[in-house]
Amino acid sequence: xxxxxxxxxxxxxxxxxxxxxxxxxxxxxxxxxxxxxxxxxxxxxxxxxxxxxxxxxxxxxxxxxxxxxxxxxxxxxxxxxxxxxxxxxxxxxxxxxxxxxxxxxxxxxxxxxxxxxxxxxxxxxxxxxxxxxxxxxxxxxxxxxxxxxxxxxxxxxxxxxxxxxxxxxxxxxxxxxxxxxxxxxxxxxxxxxxxxxxxxxxxxxxxxxxxxxxxxxxxxxxxxxxxxxxxxxxxxxxxxxxxxxxxxxxxxxxxxxxxx
Ligand code: DGL
Numbered sequence: 001x002x003x004x005x006x007x008x009x010x011x012x013x014x015x016x017x018x019x020x021x022x023x024x025x026x027x028x029x030x031x032x033x034x035x036x037x038x039x040x041x042x043x044x045x046x047x048x049x050x051x052x053x054x055x056x057x058x059x060x061x062x063x064x065x066x067x068x069x070x071x072x073x074x075x076x077x078x079x080x081x082x083x084x085x086x087x088x089x090x091x092x093x094x095x096x097x098x099x100x101x102x103x104x105x106x107x108x109x110x111x112x113x114x115x116x117x118x119x120x121x122x123x124x125x126x127x128x129x130x131x132x133x134x135x136x137x138x139x140x141x142x143x144x145x146x147x148x149x150x151x152x153x154x155x156x157x158x159x160x161x162x163x164x165x166x167x168x169x170x171x172x173x174x175x176x177x178x179x180x181x182x183x184x185x186x187x188x189x190x191x192x193x194x195x196x197x198x199x200x201x202x203x204x205x206x207x208x209x210x211x212x213x214x215x216x217x218x219x220x221x222x223x224x225x226x227x228x229x230x231x232x233x234x235x236x237x238x239x240x241x242x243x244x245x246x247x248x249x250x251x252x253x254x255x256x257x258x259x260x
Contacts, residue, residue, distance in 0.1 A: 157186060
C-alpha cells in the first residue's frame with residue numbers, strides 16, 4: 001500500500017525528497033491542491049474542508065499512512081483529520097524546538113505563512129520551546145505563489161525574500177526557521193541574502209523520520225526491494241504544472257491532473 005502525501009501545492013515535494021531518501025521502496029501518492037493554494041490566507045474552516053477533500057481522494061487509493069506535508073494545514077486541520085480518519089497521520093510544525101537548541105545568541109527568526117503564525121498550535125509551540133529565546137516571526141505573503149510558478153530565483157522572488165528576512169536580521173537572528181514546506185525550494189536564495197553565518201532549519205528530514213518510526217512500529221514497511229513509484233496528482237489550472245513539478249522534484253515524475 002502506498003503512503004499518501006498532501007500539501008496546498010508543490011511545497012510538500014521538499015518533504016517527499018526526505019521521505020523517498022529514507023524509504024526508497026515505499027510507493028507514494030502525492031496530491032498538490034494547487035488550485036486552492038495558498039492555504040496561508042484561508043480560514044481554518046476552509047483549510048479543513050480542503051484537507052478532507054484531498055484526504056478522501058488519497059484514502060480511496062488505500063494509502064496506509066498520510067503525511068500532511070504542510071505546516072499551515074497541520075495547524076488548521078490535523079486534529080479534525082485525526083478524528084475523521086483511522087490511519088496514522090503525520091503532520092508538521094515550524095522547527096522552533098531545534099532552532100531554540102541551535103541558536104548561539106538566543107535570537108531565532110521564523111518565516112511561515114500568516115495562517116501558521118496566527119494559529120493556536122503555533123502559540124502553543126512558542127509556549128513550549130520559545131520561552132528562553134527571542135522569537136521573531138515574519139509572515140511571507142506572496143512567496144508561496146512565486147514558488148508554485150517555479151520562480152525560485154527571479155528578481156521578484158528575491159525582493160520578497162529580502163523584504164521578509166530584513167526584520168529577522170535587524171533583530172539579530174542567527175538561526176532562521178523555514179516554517180513552510182515551500183520555502184526549502186528558495187533556501188539557496190535565502191542563504192545568499194542572509195549570509196552563510198546564519199543557520200537555516202526545516203523539518204523535512206524529521207517528518208520522514210517520524211513516518212519511518214510509525215510504519216516500523218506497526219510493521220507496515222514494505223518488504224519489497226523494488227524501486228518505488230511516485231504518483232503526483234495536481235488540480236493546478238496552470239499549463240506549466242508538469243514543468244514546475246519536474247523542476248522542483250529534479251527528475252521525471254508522473255504528473256496526473258485531477259479536479260478536486
Ligand atoms: N506549504 C505550506 C506550509 O507548509 C502552505 C503554504 C500555503 O499554501 O500557504 O505551510
